[in-house]
Amino acid sequence: MSDAASAHDATDATTAFALIGGEAGVRALVDRFYDLMDLEPAYARLRALHPTTLDESRDKLHWFLCGWLGGPALYEQRFGHPRLRARHLPYPIGIAERDQWLACMRQAMRELGVDAALAQRLDAAFAGTADWMRNRGG
Structure with missing residues (x-):
């Protein structure tokens, strides 16, 4: 998978960006994702990879x-x-x-009430990218 891979299917007239609510919807998703990562013990290994303060991480994921x-x-x-x-x-x-x-992002989408079809589409795209990011076996 390349960096150019995305959740946007060029054949769709409506982008995932528009369906999720534009910048405000993306910001809400990112904020919930990082809130969960910061609070839920189930995401402790993921949280440990991030800096103490998550503001920059939030902004960068939102922009991306x-x-x-x-x-x-x-x-x-x-x-x-x-x-x-x-x-x-x-x-x-x-x-x-x-x-x-992936679990943290799925929980964030679920808690924000992202449309089920969109969540499924995003989950498939996130899963491919997340797997491509692995640089360790375990």
């Missing part, structure tokens, strides 16, 4: 997801190409971390 979901390329405007895998290589990401990331 806006473009990845078919909206404005806010991340690229600030930092250039995302180079996702390269930027994550310093962090030990194995199966447990991948699974915690």
